[in-house]
Amino acid sequence: xxxxxxxxxxxxxxxxxxxxxxxxxxxxxxxxxxxxxxxxxxxxxxxxxxxxxxxxxxxxxxxxxxxxxxxxxxxxxxxxxxxxxxxxxxxxxxxxxxxxxxxxxxxxxxxxxxxxxxxxxxxxxxxxxxxxxxxxxxxxxxxxxxxxxxxxxxxxxxxxxxxxxxxxxxxxxxxxxxxxxxxxxxxxxxxxxxxxxxxxxxxxxxxxxxxxxxxxxxxxxxxxxxxxxxxxxxxxxxxxxxxxxxxxxxxxxxxxxxxxxxxxxxxxxxxxxxxxxxxxxxxxxxxxxxxxxxxxxxxxxxxxxxxxxxxxxxxxxxxxxxxxxxxxxxxxxxxxxxxxxxxxxxxxxxxxxxxxxxxxxxxxxxxxxxxxxxxxxxxxxxxxxxxxxxxxxxxxxxxxxxxxxxxxxxxxxx
Numbered sequence: 001x002x003x004x005x006x007x008x009x010x011x012x013x014x015x016x017x018x019x020x021x022x023x024x025x026x027x028x029x030x031x032x033x034x035x036x037x038x039x040x041x042x043x044x045x046x047x048x049x050x051x052x053x054x055x056x057x058x059x060x061x062x063x064x065x066x067x068x069x070x071x072x073x074x075x076x077x078x079x080x081x082x083x084x085x086x087x088x089x090x091x092x093x094x095x096x097x098x099x100x101x102x103x104x105x106x107x108x109x110x111x112x113x114x115x116x117x118x119x120x121x122x123x124x125x126x127x128x129x130x131x132x133x134x135x136x137x138x139x140x141x142x143x144x145x146x147x148x149x150x151x152x153x154x155x156x157x158x159x160x161x162x163x164x165x166x167x168x169x170x171x172x173x174x175x176x177x178x179x180x181x182x183x184x185x186x187x188x189x190x191x192x193x194x195x196x197x198x199x200x201x202x203x204x205x206x207x208x209x210x211x212x213x214x215x216x217x218x219x220x221x222x223x224x225x226x227x228x229x230x231x232x233x234x235x236x237x238x239x240x241x242x243x244x245x246x247x248x249x250x251x252x253x254x255x256x257x258x259x260x261x262x263x264x265x266x267x268x269x270x271x272x273x274x275x276x277x278x279x280x281x282x283x284x285x286x287x288x289x290x291x292x293x294x295x296x297x298x299x300x301x302x303x304x305x306x307x308x309x310x311x312x313x314x315x316x317x318x319x320x321x322x323x324x325x326x327x328x329x330x331x332x333x334x335x336x337x338x339x340x341x342x343x344x345x346x347x348x349x350x351x352x353x354x355x356x357x358x359x360x361x362x363x364x365x366x367x368x369x370x371x372x373x374x375x376x377x378x379x380x381x382x383x384x385x386x387x388x389x390x391x392x393x394x395x396x397x398x399x400x401x402x403x404x405x406x407x408x409x410x411x412x413x414x
Contacts (some may be wrong), residue, residue: 091410
């Protein structure tokens with residue numbers, strides 16, 4: 001729709017209400033603020049939800065792999081041969097034999113439950129999520145009785161690099177005097193902090209040979225962990241691995257193992273989008289209200305314009321431009337505000353925490369040590385287009401009312 005200079009001049013003049021028309025101007029300002037806050041809030045919340053999902057899946061897949069291969073019993077024998085077959089499957093990036101088990105970790109300062117993962121030294125050094133997030137010590141000493149511990153777990157136990165942790169297995173050793181708890185003392189050689197509370201607070205990596213000895217699996221492992229090139233298309237590699245191994249195993253992909261978490265995040269994300277869209281819809285209704293009041297107040301002006309030769313189409317375009325301007329300015333302001341706040345969300349959180357002296361984002365509750373945010377360009381564009389469309393639709397009925405106004409009726413009582 002093309003607007004001539006006269007239509008633009010009149011439309012923008014109507015946005016600057018005179019003193020006696022101040023209430024109309026106030027409603028227009030609140031409509032603009034409503035759209036601005038609605039767009040900004042929607043951009044911020046959806047970016048945080050996207051960040052949560054990406055970080056959550058990234059942390060889960062970074063430590064747990066895309067596929068897990070398990071035996072029909074609690075262990076896998078002949079695992080080295082199976083690992084070589086899996087590595088030869090197209091699309092497989094790596095395959096790692098693991099020994100896993102729950103233990104009680106104790107030190108001179110305390111005790112805590114932990115999850116032990118037995119892994120070969122070369123395999124853990126090749127895992128970026130762990131190797132690139134060592135905060136103390138080094139994985140070069142990860143061998144024999146040297147172990148890597150989550151930073152938060154180490155703080156709970158009061159140990160640092162060089163300290164000792166004793167692991168106690170819930171499965172004891174049967175002796176002539178009864179069941180004796182199985183325990184072994186290890187030296188801490190590295191502390192890692194991957195930024196995911198559950199892992200940093202409970203994971204202990206132990207050399208595979210030591211874990212096999214501790215859990216009494218001398219010639220077996222608990223599972224084989226597999227990473228593939230494309231995590232979202234893991235089903236194809238799953239079928240190829242099953243064919244290569246020829247049965248006798250159970251294969252579980254990451255979508256099956258974490259379906260509850262992934263589905264919950266996706267549902268929450270969609271619900272939040274719908275709820276926050278209502279803010280923009282309410283602001284659009286405010287535009288309708290302000291436009292209807294403007295049409296009523298400008299009845300005499302509309303009649304004069306019509307008698308001077310203005311067509312109904314011209315009146316329609318004047319009021320459409322006047323109302324749409326509020327939506328356009330509000331949407332663009334909201335876009336700018338939302339992007340700026342999203343990119344500085346963590347800095348704002350740190351500032352507010354220092355100002356209020358309280359923890360606004362507890363890692364124990366939210367599982368992350370920072371607020372994740374990821375701006376999706378396509379999603380932001382969708383929000384902006386939706387806000388502009390709602391703002392434009394909100395102007396149609398009041399503008400149609402203005403164009404249908406009879407000049408005689410408009411001047412009769414003046």
